[in-house]
Amino acid sequence: MQLSKKVRFRSIALKSLFLIFLFFPTSFLSASEKIDVKNIRYWSYPGYTRVVIDISGTAEFTEHRLYKPERLYLDIKNSRIIEEMQTNISIGNGMLKSVRAGQFDNSTVRVVLDLENIRNYKIFTLEEPSRIIADIYGPTVFSSKKRIVIDAGHGGKDPGAVGPKRLYEKDVVLDIALKLKKILSDNPDIEIHLTRDRDVYISLDERTAIANGKDAELFVSLHANASPVRNIKGIETYFLNWTNDEEAQKVAARENDISLKQMKNEMKKKKDVLDIMLGDLNRGYKRDESIKLANYVQQSMVNELDRNYRNIVDLGVKWSWFYVLVGAKMPSVLVEVSFISNPLEAKLLRKDSYRSDLARSIASGINRYMSIMPKGQTVADTRKSIASRD
Ligand SMILES: [Zn+2]
Numbered sequence: 590m591q592l593s594k595k596v597r598f599r600s601i602a603l604k605s606l607f608l609i610f611l612f613f614p615t616s617f618l619s620a621s622e623k624i625d626v627k628n629i630r631y632w633s634y635p636g637y638t639r640v641v642i643d644i645s646g647t648a649e650f651t652e653h654r655l656y657k658p659e660r661l662y663l664d665i666k667n668s669r670i671i672e673e674m675q676t677n678i679s680i681g682n683g684m685l686k687s688v689r690a691g692q693f694d695n696s697t698v699r700v701v702l703d704l705e706n707i708r709n710y711k712i713f714t715l716e717e718p719s720r721i722i723a724d725i726y727g728p729t730v731f732s733s734k735k736r737i738v739i740d741a742g743h744g745g746k747d748p749g750a751v752g753p754k755r756l757y758e759k760d761v762v763l764d765i766a767l768k769l770k771k772i773l774s775d776n777p778d779i780e781i782h783l784t785r786d787r788d789v790y791i792s793l794d795e796r797t798a799i800a801n802g803k804d805a806e807l808f809v810s811l812h813a814n815a816s817p818v819r820n821i822k823g824i825e826t827y828f829l830n831w832t833n834d835e836e837a838q839k840v841a842a843r844e845n846d847i848s849l850k851q852m853k854n855e856m857k858k859k860k861d862v863l864d865i866m867l868g869d870l871n872r873g874y875k876r877d878e879s880i881k882l883a884n885y886v887q888q889s890m891v892n893e894l895d896r897n898y899r900n901i902v903d904l905g906v907k908w909s910w911f912y913v914l915v916g917a918k919m920p921s922v923l924v925e926v927s928f929i930s931n932p933l934e935a936k937l938l939r940k941d942s943y944r945s946d947l948a949r950s951i952a953s954g955i956n957r958y959m960s961i962m963p964k965g966q967t968v969a970d971t972r973k974s975i976a977s978r979d
Pocket residue numbers: 742743749750758811812813844
């Protein structure tokens with residue numbers, strides 16, 4: 590009798606429990622012991638996406654990969670979704686279509702990552718606050734290192750501007766580029782690529798393609814200025830923009846290896862095309878960032894050289910239509926380090942110490958800009974104030 594009473598009691602208890610399950614799904618169940626799945630956030634970079642699932646405490650989970658359609662899912666044990674959470678997040682960045690979360694059963698939250706085209710993924714947890722992180726890598730090889738492409742203007746059959754005693758722009762800027770690479774390489778987080786590291790000819794288009802192909806974060810083209818007026822001197826830094834300023838057109842025409850007349854025609858005839866291209870630049874915020882980068886580099890050069898040299902002339906940040914900057918996907922500038930046509934500056938440009946000082950000051954401008962530059966990610970916080978779960 591004793592035994593059957595026990596059995597009957599257990600049976601009633603189970604029935605009651607069943608009824609509780611039936612009428613109070615998930616939320617009622619020993620809420621204090623469950624892990625809340627609170628929010629899903631993501632950051633999207635080129636070739637890389639990070640998805641973060643915020644949870645209320647350390648959770649056990651399993652991960653599974655499925656194909657046709659490709660997806661990755663995580664089952665978070667002993668967990669529940671909180672009411673306010675958005676459970677369907679559309680991403681559509683070529684790597685992930687979307688991320689969905691649902692109460693799979695009474696004690697399991699399932700988070701599904703709908704995949705598009707991925708190379709690799711990594712799932713791990715971090716604490717304080719607790720979160721599960723899914724790092725998704727796209728098909729392109731991604732490096733977490735910041736990459737900068739330094740472009741030494743001209744080269745090979747193209748000497749660039751020629752100063753007194755056959756001082757060639759191509760040689761001066763190559764030496765500064767090599768020095769700049771060496772200085773910037775002190776930072777192990779920065780990868781430096783040169784468009785050329787010797788005296789070779791490279792087309793302007795190829796230089797930009799190198800920067801885009803390397804998926805660089807910054808592109809810095811180095812040049813020495815020239816003017817038929819020999820006493821003109823100074824330092825100036827350019828970003829890409831349409832201009833009707835004749836002096837800026839002259840500089841671009843020389844660097845583009847076209848005549849001023851061709852340059853003027855291009856500015857006139859192609860304004861519509863140029864507007865479209867500049868629209869692209871603006872949409873990507875590349876122009877704002879290029880302006881910032883130009884200012885950092887220019888200020889740094891002027892301030893640092895001013896300490897060691899007399900009569901450093903600050904010609905400021907300017908803009909013009911430089912072919913080498915057209916189509917660059919990243920913030921990009923063209924630096925005119927000094928006038929090779931000016932006898933005093935040509936004398937300085939011959940000196941190893943001046944070239945080193947130029948490289949150092951450009952490097953500190955780049956470093957300062959990088960310390961404030963945006964990371965290029967889009968951030969979406971998917972928390973919603975209104976409950977969407979039924
Ligand atoms: Zn040049």
